[in-house]
Amino acid sequence: MTAARVKTRTELRGQRRRRGHGCWNHLLVAPLWPKHGVNLGTLLRTCDAVGACMAVPRRPWVPDALAHGNTLRHRQCVHWIDGRVERWLARQRDGGSAIVGVELTDESIRLADLSAARRRTIVLLGHETTGIPPEGLELADITVEIPMVGTGHSLNVAVAGSLVLYKLAGLC
Numbered sequence: 001m002t003a004a005r006v007k008t009r010t011e012l013r014g015q016r017r018r019r020g021h022g023c024w025n026h027l028l029v030a031p032l033w034p035k036h037g038v039n040l041g042t043l044l045r046t047c048d049a050v051g052a053c054m055a056v057p058r059r060p061w062v063p064d065a066l067a068h069g070n071t072l073r074h075r076q077c078v079h080w081i082d083g084r085v086e087r088w089l090a091r092q093r094d095g096g097s098a099i100v101g102v103e104l105t106d107e108s109i110r111l112a113d114l115s116a117a118r119r120r121t122i123v124l125l126g127h128e129t130t131g132i133p134p135e136g137l138e139l140a141d142i143t144v145e146i147p148m149v150g151t152g153h154s155l156n157v158a159v160a161g162s163l164v165l166y167k168l169a170g171l172c
């Protein structure tokens with residue numbers, strides 16, 4: 001058997017879109033209580049890969065963090081949230097969007113049991129230290145947990161968000 005060959009950049013470019021996707025408004029990742037800019041940049045790159053958008057509060061440091069973290073050259077789809085994030089989340093839910101909380105709770109389903117999104121879905125991520133606050137969890141239709149067998153309490157938030165985005169996008 002011949003060894004597998006890593007695809008060249010030219011081959012990969014031929015398989016990709018020529019421009020960033022517009023706003024499909026179907027899948028939105030929502031790190032509503034962000035702490036570290038580097039995680040936002042990582043999540044934005046996953047958004048490009050799976051065709052998702054990001055919804056994030058307009059804190060003074062966030063636009064810079066996103067501009068810095070966006071290693072892709074084109075503009076990304078970002079929905080800026082002004083005012084209280086819980087109010088924004090409640091409006092999304094009232095408007096018919098499904099809210100999937102990514103969190104280790106006693107009611108969470110396992111990632112393997114999560115189906116691809118069939119309607120507009122908001123993927124809610126928690127604060128890097130304190131997680132999703134109770135008022136956020138109250139608005140979630142379901143919560144999903146990524147099983148772990150190691151010693152750490154939790155995964156990095158951008159890793160957790162990326163895994164769930166891939167599942168909801170139906171790409172794995």
Ligand SMILES: C[S@@+](CC[C@H](N)C(=O)[O-])C[C@H]1O[C@@H](n2cnc3c(N)ncnc32)[C@H](O)[C@@H]1O
Pocket residue numbers: 102103104124125126127128129130131132144145146147148153154155156157158160161
């Ligand atoms: C670093 S964790 C929060 C800290 C966590 N409460 C702890 O005590 O370690 C940041 C966020 O990542 C997500 N997260 C991390 N690991 C996860 C897992 N295994 N399953 C689901 N969500 C996870 C959640 O959104 C969580 O709020």
